[in-house]
Amino acid sequence: MRSYRSSLAAAMRGLILGLAFLLVLFARARASEPPQAPRNVCVNGGFEEVKPYLGEDHPVGWFVFNGMDPEIGFAPTSLQAHSGKRAGRLATERDNLIGMNQDLPGVVAGTARFWYRAIHSAVQGENLAFFMIPMRGENGMAGRGEIDPWGPGSGRIRYTVPAEVVGDGKWHRAVMDFDFQDLGAGHCVFTPRVNDLCPHRGAGEMLFDDVEILAAE
Numbered sequence: 001m002r003s004y005r006s007s008l009a010a011a012m013r014g015l016i017l018g019l020a021f022l023l024v025l026f027a028r029a030r031a032s033e034p035p036q037a038p039r040n041v042c043v044n045g046g047f048e049e050v051k052p053y054l055g056e057d058h059p060v061g062w063f064v065f066n067g068m069d070p071e072i073g074f075a076p077t078s079l080q081a082h083s084g085k086r087a088g089r090l091a092t093e094r095d096n097l098i099g100m101n102q103d104l105p106g107v108v109a110g111t112a113r114f115w116y117r118a119i120h121s122a123v124q125g126e127n128l129a130f131f132m133i134p135m136r137g138e139n140g141m142a143g144r145g146e147i148d149p150w151g152p153g154s155g156r157i158r159y160t161v162p163a164e165v166v167g168d169g170k171w172h173r174a175v176m177d178f179d180f181q182d183l184g185a186g187h188c189v190f191t192p193r194v195n196d197l198c199p200h201r202g203a204g205e206m207l208f209d210d211v212e213i214l215a216a217e
């Protein structure tokens with residue numbers, strides 16, 4: 001009986017040691033896995049997918065606007081692309097605010113990366129900008145409102161096109177880090193705009209393509 005018990009105990013010890021060994025191997029395998037790439041949450045960031053709207057090709061996933069005017073008045077995509085066949089486009093010959101919003105449900109921190117080409121600006125690029133706007137609530141633009149505790153646009157992260165690249169005919173890379181957790185944001189909106197919150201307004205046109213929004217987990 002005693003020898004049966006001792007052999008059983010030895011078998012159990014062997015089993016436990018074997019399991020521990022497997023656990024160590026598993027932990028090492030997990031530790032050596034490369035870190036996961038950040039999740040790109042931008043929809044149609046290459047502007048390749050379009051749908052017809054008021055006689056123009058409008059990019060799927062983006063809400064194009066012209067101030068309060070229901071008439072858009074410009075083509076929001078261009079065939080002069082950074083990659084693929086199409087790029088996003090904003091263009092005005094006046095000083096009206098125009099833009100293109102992409103809602104980012106549940107996203108409050110991360111990095112936006114994109115390419116742009118500044119075609120022209122009546123005010124040396126001051127009116128050509130890209131914003132990440134902190135928003136209340138978790139979903140959508142619908143009536144929840146921008147978080148701007150210190151005045152209009154004060155919570156936003158902004159990238160303004162530098163004067164020296166306006167009209168240079170080249171594509172340029174831009175990166176914007178954002179973290180709206182301290183503002184209590186529930187989501188945010190990425191939006192290229194002409195004539196929004198700038199010292200001087202006027203005519204302007206720019207293209208943009210290959211937008212990536214890398215959401216922090």
Ligand SMILES: [Ca+2]
Pocket residue numbers: 045046047048081082083084085086087209210
């Ligand atoms: Ca494209």
